[in-house]
Amino acid sequence: MIQVQVKDLKKYFPVQKGLLERILSRKVDYVKAVDGVSFEIRKREIFSLVGESGCGKTTTGRLILRLIDPTDGRLIFKGRDITFLKGEELRRLRKNMQIIFQDPYASLNPRMRIGDAVGHPLEIHGIAEGGEKKSMVFETLRKVGLEPPEKFYNAYPHELSGGQRQRAAIARAIIVNPEFIVADEPISMIDVSLRSKILELMKQLQSELDLTYLFITHDLAVSKYISDRIGIMYLGEMVELGLKKEIFSDPRHPYTIALLSAVPIPNPRVKRKHIELKGEVPSPINPPSGCRFHTRCPFKEETCETEKPRLIEVTENHYVACHKAQTLSIN
Amino acid sequence: MLFSSIISSILRRLKFRRGVKYYFTFIGFAIVLSFVLMALLASFISPYNPVKRAGAPLESPSFKFPMGTDGLGRDILSRIIHGTRIVLRITLLSMTLSFLIGVPIGLLSGYLGGKLDSVISLFMDSLYAFPGLVLAIALAVMLGPGEISMGMSLTVVYIPTYFRMVRGEALSVKENLFVEAAKAIGAKDRTVMFKYILPNIIPSLPIILSLNAADAVLTAAALSFIGLGITAPTPDWGFDLRMGYPYLTSKIWWPSTFPGLMIVFLTLGFSLFGEGLTEILNPRLVRR
Amino acid sequence: MTSMNRKPLLSLENLKVYYYTDEGVVKAVDSVSFNMDRGETVGLVGESGSGKSTLGLSILRLIPPPGKIVGGKVFFDGIDLTALSEDEMRKVRGKRIGMVFQDPMTSLNPLMKVGDHIVETIVSHEGVPREKAVERACSLLEDVGILPERFNDYPHQLSGGMRQRIMIALALCLKPDLVIADEPTSALDVIVQYQILELMRKLKQVYGMGLILITHDVSIVAEVADRIAIMYAGQLVEYSDVNSFFNSPLHPYSEALLESIPNIQLSDQKLKYIPGIPPSLINPPKGCRFHVRCPYAEHRCGEVEPQTVEFERGRFVKCFRYVE
Numbered sequence: 001m002i003q004v005q006v007k008d009l010k011k012y013f014p015v016q017k018g019l020l021e022r023i024l025s026r027k028v029d030y031v032k033a034v035d036g037v038s039f040e041i042r043k044r045e046i047f048s049l050v051g052e053s054g055c056g057k058t059t060t061g062r063l064i065l066r067l068i069d070p071t072d073g074r075l076i077f078k079g080r081d082i083t084f085l086k087g088e089e090l091r092r093l094r095k096n097m098q099i100i101f102q103d104p105y106a107s108l109n110p111r112m113r114i115g116d117a118v119g120h121p122l123e124i125h126g127i128a129e130g131g132e133k134k135s136m137v138f139e140t141l142r143k144v145g146l147e148p149p150e151k152f153y154n155a156y157p158h159e160l161s162g163g164q165r166q167r168a169a170i171a172r173a174i175i176v177n178p179e180f181i182v183a184d185e186p187i188s189m190i191d192v193s194l195r196s197k198i199l200e201l202m203k204q205l206q207s208e209l210d211l212t213y214l215f216i217t218h219d220l221a222v223s224k225y226i227s228d229r230i231g232i233m234y235l236g237e238m239v240e241l242g243l244k245k246e247i248f249s250d251p252r253h254p255y256t257i258a259l260l261s262a263v264p265i266p267n268p269r270v271k272r273k274h275i276e277l278k279g280e281v282p283s284p285i286n287p288p289s290g291c292r293f294h295t296r297c298p299f300k301e302e303t304c305e306t307e308k309p310r311l312i313e314v315t316e317n318h319y320v321a322c323h324k325a326q327t328l329s330i331n
Numbered sequence: 332m333l334f335s336s337i338i339s340s341i342l343r344r345l346k347f348r349r350g351v352k353y354y355f356t357f358i359g360f361a362i363v364l365s366f367v368l369m370a371l372l373a374s375f376i377s378p379y380n381p382v383k384r385a386g387a388p389l390e391s392p393s394f395k396f397p398m399g400t401d402g403l404g405r406d407i408l409s410r411i412i413h414g415t416r417i418v419l420r421i422t423l424l425s426m427t428l429s430f431l432i433g434v435p436i437g438l439l440s441g442y443l444g445g446k447l448d449s450v451i452s453l454f455m456d457s458l459y460a461f462p463g464l465v466l467a468i469a470l471a472v473m474l475g476p477g478e479i480s481m482g483m484s485l486t487v488v489y490i491p492t493y494f495r496m497v498r499g500e501a502l503s504v505k506e507n508l509f510v511e512a513a514k515a516i517g518a519k520d521r522t523v524m525f526k527y528i529l530p531n532i533i534p535s536l537p538i539i540l541s542l543n544a545a546d547a548v549l550t551a552a553a554l555s556f557i558g559l560g561i562t563a564p565t566p567d568w569g570f571d572l573r574m575g576y577p578y579l580t581s582k583i584w585w586p587s588t589f590p591g592l593m594i595v596f597l598t599l600g601f602s603l604f605g606e607g608l609t610e611i612l613n614p615r616l617v618r619r
Numbered sequence: 620m621t622s623m624n625r626k627p628l629l630s631l632e633n634l635k636v637y638y639y640t641d642e643g644v645v646k647a648v649d650s651v652s653f654n655m656d657r658g659e660t661v662g663l664v665g666e667s668g669s670g671k672s673t674l675g676l677s678i679l680r681l682i683p684p685p686g687k688i689v690g691g692k693v694f695f696d697g698i699d700l701t702a703l704s705e706d707e708m709r710k711v712r713g714k715r716i717g718m719v720f721q722d723p724m725t726s727l728n729p730l731m732k733v734g735d736h737i738v739e740t741i742v743s744h745e746g747v748p749r750e751k752a753v754e755r756a757c758s759l760l761e762d763v764g765i766l767p768e769r770f771n772d773y774p775h776q777l778s779g780g781m782r783q784r785i786m787i788a789l790a791l792c793l794k795p796d797l798v799i800a801d802e803p804t805s806a807l808d809v810i811v812q813y814q815i816l817e818l819m820r821k822l823k824q825v826y827g828m829g830l831i832l833i834t835h836d837v838s839i840v841a842e843v844a845d846r847i848a849i850m851y852a853g854q855l856v857e858y859s860d861v862n863s864f865f866n867s868p869l870h871p872y873s874e875a876l877l878e879s880i881p882n883i884q885l886s887d888q889k890l891k892y893i894p895g896i897p898p899s900l901i902n903p904p905k906g907c908r909f910h911v912r913c914p915y916a917e918h919r920c921g922e923v924e925p926q927t928v929e930f931e932r933g934r935f936v937k938c939f940r941y942v943e
């Protein structure tokens with residue numbers, strides 16, 4: 001069953017210009033943060049979006065949650081088109097889809113006690129108040145491992161460690177029993193020794209509460225650990241999409257291959273062949289023509305400069321946007 | 332107005348050791364508190380009726396009249412004690428009103444942004460662009476003399492201060508991730524404003540409040556001084572200063588000096604308190 | 620080469636660095652000792668607040684107040700750096716020990732061309748004529764993989780990876796014997812990170828300097844370092860060559876750390892985790908600082924601090940499990 005469907009999603013942000021530039025030129029430039037991305041997330045799966053900073057993965061997450069409005073495209077949640085939902089309807093939708101942010105130091109209101117913050121969604125959606133609310137908050141705090149809950153209920157965020165805050169943020173997200181959660185780099189700002197615990201907690205909550213996750217990360221190793229399926233993004237586009245096994249054992253897009261070969265491995269004896277990429281990620285304001293990766297691709301051909309490759313299915317459930325996807329393979 | 336900003340800048344330039352700022356805050360607070368007590372207990376502690384003749388006109392300070400008497404033979408000390416009531420009432424009235432009006436408008440404008448924000452900001456900025464005293468005079472002339480109208484004109488003068496400060500803070504606070512988080516859990520704009528943004532602005536408000544109060548004392552005195560304030564014979568520092576200063580040329584200094592000193596003290600009290608609070612509540616603001 | 624009586628490049632002896640804060644004394648570095656040889660790369664690994672950055676700064680005597688070196692010695696090429704005057708120390712910094720920070724933007728002057736950063740450093744330290752310095756700066760830029768035409772660019776015109784290359788060029792321009800790199804790639808994306816690590820590996824062969832790589836990511840250390848130093852709560856708990864370490868870590872903390880990080884080479888990995896949270900450096904636990912989170916903790920671990928022992932030649936560990 002399909003939980004979330006993203007169809008040709010686009011988000012262009014206008015570029016802020018200086019006064020002089022605005023007077024001299026009428027043309028508005030756009031950062032094409034997300035440019036025609038399509039994929040689906042199935043119920044009860046963990047789908048990872050992986051890419052480098054600026055590839056549009058975080059914007060995609062926020063678009064799906066309707067925290068920002070898309071420039072174009074369609075968003076379908078449980079068969080219902082939510083692209084244009086507004087006001088009260090959108091607010092009610094928020095009960096079903098939640099987010100966990102990267103920075104647990106900034107995502108909690110510093111002037112709100114943990115208990116109030118975690119219980120606030122209950123109040124907002126009129127689910128529970130007073131004593132009932134408190135007992136639900138206690139239960140949720142226990143669920144995320146903030147025990148004993150009475151100790152954390154009255155604490156302010158600054159009294160908690162990064163890992164504890166992220167747990168509180170997770171509690172806030174799950175207290176209204178959502179079906180779908182966007183987790184935006186939820187462990188990248190947490191101490192190394194506490195990261196695996198948060199990942200474990202998220203997995204455990206998924207099976208307990210039947211959750212579907214969109215897991216956004218720059219870390220391929222983490223995505224390999226946690227996901228069922230993975231989408232690789234480059235410069236606002238999806239370049240490869242497939243089951244975790246497929247992506248890691250048979251990556252087809254040159255960018256995926258390069259990315260995989262750049263991940264450091266905690267084993268000094270493993271020596272890999274590395275694929276050197278030329279230059280740096282081009283500007284998303286004027287992305288390259290044809291395949292956006294052609295400026296750095298070691299396997300570039302003429303067609304790559306002019307023709308945009310479409311995301312095609314190379315093997316079952318494994319999609320690649322590359323003209324040479326059929327022939328290219330690291331094996 | 333100039334005076335309080337001079338005090339502020341002097342205090343700011345002094346290189347405080349740790350702790351000194353706490354003393355300043357405390358001294359400021361003590362000054363303000365003693366004036367408040369004086370106002371509350373005015374009828375008990377003032378030796379004479381402030382509006383009745385108590386002795387000969389222009390008697391110099393003595394045991395009987397510690398601050399002397401004014402041109403109509405009224406005890407200056409008693410007038411000063413009762414005058415505290417007026418000045419504090421006006422300050423309180425104008426501060427409360429401008430706070431109650433400026434803060435929500437600033438919050439709304441800063442949080443919602445867009446056209447509404449541009450229009451309100453333009454209006455507030457043009458009010459703010461007037462020198463406070465000039466604006467207060469203009470308003471006081473329109474509203475006529477009296478305590479309430481003085482309070483009203485001061486209110487209008489200080490609304491933009493709150494507005495600008497709260498709007499600016501709201502603009503920066505709303506960029507915080509926790510505001511997006513609040514939207515993500517489905518909070519309404521009103522909830523976001525009052526539960527997430529306002530509580531993060533409030534700590535900066537006491538500072539503005541007490542610095543504005545210092546300013547208001549001076550402006551109120553200035554209005555009375557030029558005769559746009561309280562009607563005689565009600566005791567009022569600014570008005571008494573005005574009535575006393577022609578005698579200065581005849582070396583009769585007390586009718587003007589004592590009310591003047593009181594204005595200075597109360598302003599100083601509010602300024603010290605506000606500056607100390609700034610140091611304590613927002614240490615980074617000042618130090619960098 | 621007669622390695623017997625050769626002096627180590629850097630030798631720390633019971634180094635203690637404390638921060639005297641309002642909340643109490645933060646023992647950021649507490650009795651840390653280790654030796655490193657010329658041309659070696661040491662990966663200094665620890666979580667945030669483990670004291671690893673303070674350790675790096677204290678070698679250069681650049682600890683910000685209220686921090687102070689309160690005990691121990693830092694021998695660099697046989698000289699005790701803690702005994703030098705501020706003037707003498709200034710000559711060591713940059714000239715003999717270079718530094719690369721996590722965020723190059725804050726270390727570069729935004730109003731100065733990137734090439735001039737290097738030229739100025741060379742001219743002020745060595746007093747060579749400007750033309751010569753420019754020549755050297757250009758060849759350095761080439762060494763770090765930046766086209767010489769970028770010489771006249773300002774820092775903001777460069778990408779994060781390029782700025783970090785400039786920082787490396789700056790650290791190397793006086794041909795130091797030791798470079799301390801504090802999280803040089805943490806702000807960079809994985810591909811750029813790989814490029815920078817490759818660059819450092821290559822430059823080490825060309826310049827032959829020693830390198831201390833401070834990082835929270837053990838995987839990076841596995842990629843580039845010869846030795847690894849694990850810090851926990853202000854103390855060095857394990858010091859070892861990289862191969863033996865990743866083969867069989869000795870200290871329980873090292874073991875748990877390695878088992879808690881996802882490894883892209885493994886499928887269906889089971890991650891373990893370390894219970895509890897890193898301790899406060901104001902009131903560290905009595906005895907071994909890790910004992911509260913340690914699966915092997917015995918009674919004595921909470922009572923007495925274990926001594927550092929040499930488990931095998933060149934492998935040091937601070938844990939009772941290796942004490943006879």
